[in-house]
Amino acid sequence: MPRDRPAPDLPEPLAPLIDAHTHLDACGATDAASVAAIVDRAEKVGVGRVVTVADDLAAARFAVDAANWDPRVYAATAIHPTRANVLDDATKAEIELLAGDPRTVAVGETGLDYYWPGKLEGCATVEEQVEGFRWHIDLAKRLRKPLMIHNREADHDLLAVLIDEGAPETVIFHCFSSDANMALACVEAGYVLSFSGTVSFRNARDLHEAAKLVPDDQLIVETDAPYLTPHPFRGAPNEPYCLPYTVRSLAHTRGQDPVELAEASTATARRVYRI
Template identity: 40%
Template sequence: MDATHFIDTHAHLGLAQFDADRGAVLARAAAAGVVRIVEIGYDLATSRAAVALAAQHEPIYAVVGVQPNHVAELPDDWLDQVRALAGQPKVVAIGEIGLDYYWNAAPAAQQEACFRAQLDLARELGLPVVIHSRDAHDDTIRVLRDAARGLTGVMHSFSGDWRYAEHCLEIGFSLSFSGPVTFPKAVDLHEVVRRTPLDRLLTETDSPYLAPHPLRGKRNEPANVRLIAERLAVLREMPLDALVDAVWRNAKAIFGL
């Protein structure tokens, strides 16, 4: 594995922001050496779209689930729908799931019930989980310690300090870094990257969001995952090809790509 084999473990290419040029976005990713893209659902519609994209494009794999900001709009049979989607080809995890107290789009208790139900589903199906946590770190750790025993998973777009990172690592989860890790003032994130075991690091773009420096404020896309990997390599003072190789092994171990 050489430094041209990048993986974007979290993207949303099914969104309308890519409707006009999705094919060109995928071509640019391939040209940049991105060989795998994990397309993430955050509600039932985007989960279905993720499955469809994975069926249409060889480099894409799908993750299905309901993110906390979409809990309030669910039909009664939502969990059965997620279960059915999870059985489709190239679905590699349940996600993104978790808690979000920044937007507070649903009561905390309702968010937590949905979170726990999907953790249970992941255990039932033998799948890893992709975790969304915003302004809810303490409760996220509480729920994971209680309900994620035996599961593997990823803390998507990790944004906490080393204390929070330690808790996530102790539970057995990996940390995925996105555009903000490239920001010069993100010193807490830089410390986390330096201290996290190499076998727990992942790279993602969260496209179309969180574009890395020097593209901040623009639409993000998977080709930019190279900028994330380059920053991680610099922070860890290691060759880029060694960092890329480690991330590939880590992603393969979690998602079975």
């Protein structure tokens, strides 16, 4: 978790908003009271609901617990692609059970990450990631829940696997960070693109161009907290309450009224997650 700078002040409220992807456990939540405290701060600025996302089995258990502790919280459960090498039969069985919980609104985050293999000790190989991704795609289709994708430097292969397997009805590209060509390919395929604090970074010119191409009904917003704190707070801790900073920056990039974007992204998130 970033700790180089103090936490940002609460932004001016912007409502209604749904944080479509956050990690409450990594933000420091451990129990019902600490979950409520984080969501209370978010609610003060218009972020009334959050989806807390798992990247390993412990986080998946926590996400479902958190979603059952607080009605403003929903869960997404899966094993992160860099950890796909832990997907034995027992882990798959528990992830499937957690993903089937009524408070779980998506299977994620799963996908492909080509940045870390060879750099991170114990990271799943590309082959293991592809196998795990295929399993999660099948799980999402069987449960009829959205598939939430993590994509890092794997644009072509991600789209190829989705085509090969047959994509679920709803596919969400979490923290979309690719270029305009990838955005157009995803929009054409009917996928939903979720934008995080990276869209506010001044040097993210390709992402800015991509963000202009996404229709309102295929766009949602997220914090990915405690990571990717929006400009001008990079290096500070992120939390769901910071989402209005990102939305205002995204609205400026798209030439859109922030309230209009907040309403549209929330409508899309409600439809996508069925909440």
